[in-house]
Amino acid sequence: GTTLKIALIGNPNTGKTSVFNLLTGLNQQVGNYPGITVERKSGTCRLPGDAKGLILDLPGTYSLNASSMDENVVIELLLNKTDKDYPDVAVVVTDVENLKRNLLLFTQIKDLEIPTILVINMSDRMERKGISLDVPYLEQHLKTHIALVSSRKGTGIDHLKQLIVNYKGLSHEPCLNASGIDPEYFNRLRHAFPNQLLYKLWLVITQDANFGIIDMKELQGTSFTKTKSDLKRLQQKETIKRYQFINDVLKVGQTIDTSNAKDLRAKLDRVLTHQVFGYAIFFAILMLIFQS
Numbered sequence: 514g515t516t517l518k519i520a521l522i523g524n525p526n527t528g529k530t531s532v533f534n535l536l537t538g539l540n541q542q543v544g545n546y547p548g549i550t551v552e553r554k555s556g557t558c559r560l561p562g563d564a565k566g567l568i569l570d571l572p573g574t575y576s577l578n579a580s581s582m583d584e585n586v587v588i589e590l591l592l593n594k595t596d597k598d599y600p601d602v603a604v605v606v607t608d609v610e611n612l613k614r615n616l617l618l619f620t621q622i623k624d625l626e627i628p629t630i631l632v633i634n635m636s637d638r639m640e641r642k643g644i645s646l647d648v649p650y651l652e653q654h655l656k657t658h659i660a661l662v663s664s665r666k667g668t669g670i671d672h673l674k675q676l677i678v679n680y681k682g683l684s685h686e687p688c689l690n691a692s693g694i695d696p697e698y699f700n701r702l703r704h705a706f707p708n709q710l711l712y713k714l715w716l717v718i719t720q721d722a723n724f725g726i727i728d729m730k731e732l733q734g735t736s737f738t739k740t741k742s743d744l745k746r747l748q749q750k751e752t753i754k755r756y757q758f759i760n761d762v763l764k765v766g767q768t769i770d771t772s773n774a775k776d777l778r779a780k781l782d783r784v785l786t787h788q789v790f791g792y793a794i795f796f797a798i799l800m801l802i803f804q805s
């Protein structure tokens with residue numbers, strides 16, 4: 514049979530290692546603090562049919578706009594097609610309670626045109642938190658396939674394996690049109706490097722490292738050089754555009770009803786919010802009385 518290379522990617526604490534352990538039957542250390550997975554760890558997994566999976570558990574990463582060593586490990590792998598571990602399919606693991614924040618990285622990985630599956634983990638907490646998801650809607654608008662998983666309960670893993678063997682059916686459509694970050698600049702890039710993926714080029718430029726993709730000398734001293742502050746501004750623009758996209762999708766695809774939440778803390782939060790609001794009005798009235 515074939516062996517598929519699968520990279521598990523996600524923000525810290527989304528349950529990557531837990532999913533890894535379920536897939537591989539191994540017992541890597543699960544931690545409730547970031548940075549516990551500090552290097553590439555791999556294991557194998559039997560997949561439906563005759564296929565085998567080589568699963569790579571990567572360090573937790575917030576985004577591809579690298580700032581830490583952990584993040585560099587992931588970027589180096591995903592930008593370098595010649596890396597022996599370069600994945601056939603990326604599995605982005607997210608926490609159902611932090612979808613909005615976790616999806617930032619998902620949209621970036623997807624825009625590298627790597628076949629990407631979305632795991633929404635910790636689904637056992639949905640009822641308590643009053644969260645419901647319209648999975649077909651999310652799949653359609655995030656242009657991916659979704660496995661709703663609880664690695665705590667062990668549910669959704671067979672579905673995930675099925676999605677992995679069917680990875681060829683995944684859409685390659687990006688979430689964000691990279692040119693929108695700076696149309697004039699990206700148009701020039703497109704003409705200068707017609708065979709390169711724009712978003713990939715953009716990462717190379719902002720990371721200021723070549724990762725074996727293009728000869729950075731081609732870029733240096735050309736009109737493609739930008740100041741650090743310009744790059745930072747454009748990166749911020751990219752992040753804002755991504756969150757706009759994510760917000761729009763979640764507005765319809767996700768409902769959080771705290772009045773339905775079985776979770777005491779969610780209920781308490783609601784009461785406290787009302788109470789703080791009440792006190793604020795009370796003090797405002799007091800101030801008015803004192804001033805008059």
Ligand code: GDP
Pocket residue numbers: 523524525526527528529530531532542543544545546547550573634635636637638662663664665666
């Ligand atoms: P990683 O940092 O992404 O590798 O995440 P880990 O696998 O180390 O898990 C982080 C924390 O989340 C641990 O305390 C896990 O026990 C917990 N966790 C992982 N998966 C689930 C799940 O499906 N449900 C719940 N409730 N907790 C989970």
Ligand code: MG
Pocket residue numbers: 529530531543544549550573
């Ligand atoms: Mg881990």
